[in-house]
Amino acid sequence: MTTPQPGIFIEGSGHHHYLEYTVAPDGDMDDLNAVLTELSALCTHAPPAAHVVLAFGPKMWTRLSPAAKSVGLRPFEAIDGVDGHVVPSTQRDIFVWIHGDRLDDVFDAAMTVQRTLKPVASLAFDDRGFIYHDARDLTGFIDGSANPKADAARDAALIPEGQIGAGGAFVLTQQWVHDLDSWGALPQTEQERIIGRTKPDSIELKGDAMPPDSHVSRTDVSEDGVPLKIYRRSAPFGSAGRHGLYFLAFSCDLHRFDVQLRRMFGIAGDGEHDRLIGFSQAVSSSYWFAPSLEDLGEIFRNTVKNT
Numbered sequence: 001m002t003t004p005q006p007g008i009f010i011e012g013s014g015h016h017h018y019l020e021y022t023v024a025p026d027g028d029m030d031d032l033n034a035v036l037t038e039l040s041a042l043c044t045h046a047p048p049a050a051h052v053v054l055a056f057g058p059k060m061w062t063r064l065s066p067a068a069k070s071v072g073l074r075p076f077e078a079i080d081g082v083d084g085h086v087v088p089s090t091q092r093d094i095f096v097w098i099h100g101d102r103l104d105d106v107f108d109a110a111m112t113v114q115r116t117l118k119p120v121a122s123l124a125f126d127d128r129g130f131i132y133h134d135a136r137d138l139t140g141f142i143d144g145s146a147n148p149k150a151d152a153a154r155d156a157a158l159i160p161e162g163q164i165g166a167g168g169a170f171v172l173t174q175q176w177v178h179d180l181d182s183w184g185a186l187p188q189t190e191q192e193r194i195i196g197r198t199k200p201d202s203i204e205l206k207g208d209a210m211p212p213d214s215h216v217s218r219t220d221v222s223e224d225g226v227p228l229k230i231y232r233r234s235a236p237f238g239s240a241g242r243h244g245l246y247f248l249a250f251s252c253d254l255h256r257f258d259v260q261l262r263r264m265f266g267i268a269g270d271g272e273h274d275r276l277i278g279f280s281q282a283v284s285s286s287y288w289f290a291p292s293l294e295d296l297g298e299i300f301r302n303t304v305k306n307t
């Protein structure tokens with residue numbers, strides 16, 4: 001049995017910190033490995049005041065892992081959607097997600113990560129997330145109602161046992177900046193038709209009441225009778241002037257993300273798109289791989305031996 005990074009599945013943290021780094025392609029591998037060995041130890045601390053999840057972009061994973069660990073990770077490709085809706089690719093090399101109950105503990109952990117990585121990597125994205133009321137997105141809707149739970153969450157998020165990269169997860173991160181003025185100008189019933197759920201209590205709209213271009217209709221999708229579930233851990237971010245959702249999700253394959261995004265952005269070939277994209281703009285997007293603790297241990301133990 002493989003062990004996923006525990007922080008992926010620990011829910012309920014009130015404070016989140018997201019760090020994305022780029023690494024120079026000609027950076028010294030021994031230095032990088034020594035730093036990442038230190039960092040990967042943070043993912044296993046038990047019980048930590050702050051949980052740390054470590055993931056790698058495609059170039060970084062190829063450099064770090066033996067060919068036998070090639071899991072099929074690829075860079076996020078920019079999306080050219082309907083009506084001029086675009087999603088840029090801001091693919092980076094190292095992603096660190098820190099979360100916990102206390103802002104000070106999460107901040108201390110973020111500073112430790114930054115001090116550790118600074119000699120070998122450039123900080124390209126640095127933002128904090130928070131829980132808004134009863135786990136609502138800033139649109140006012142509860143986010144996570146249809147998220148799979150317990151074993152179903154692991155099935156959705158992790159590469160199954162016996163496959164290359166087992167216990168690891170593909171990750172999609174996207175920062176979405178909301179236009180809350182336009183959103184707030186809509187009557188609640190219209191907002192509900194855009195999300196596909198009621199606002200106060202997150203009841204899914206049924207039958208004819210559920211529009212085909214609602215967010216739920218575009219993302220609740222099956223192929224050959226198999227639901228393409230993902231495990232979402234997004235949180236609101238921002239200030240009074242600029243704010244939105246840091247979308248963060250784990251999946252056992254990249255295809256699920258691709259399908260949902262194509263359906264949201266109106267390039268799935270069925271003539272529909274997600275009305276939600278008219279009220280929020282994705283300004284960053286990367287694909288990552290969060291290896292199991294065994295794979296992290298193997299890579300960095302070998303490194304320590306070799307240096």
Ligand code: HEM
Nearest residue numbers: 137141142143144145146147176216219220245260261280
């Ligand atoms: C502005 C960005 C987004 C916002 C505000 C948002 C918000 C929401 C809300 C309020 C729900 C309904 C409650 C729930 O089940 O969690 C939901 C469901 C969902 N969202 Fe998003 N979401 C965003 C982006 C995305 C993206 C980029 C994806 C996929 C790549 C995605 C995938 C899903 C899925 C799979 C569901 C559950 C559908 C179901 O099975 O009922 N969302 N989202």
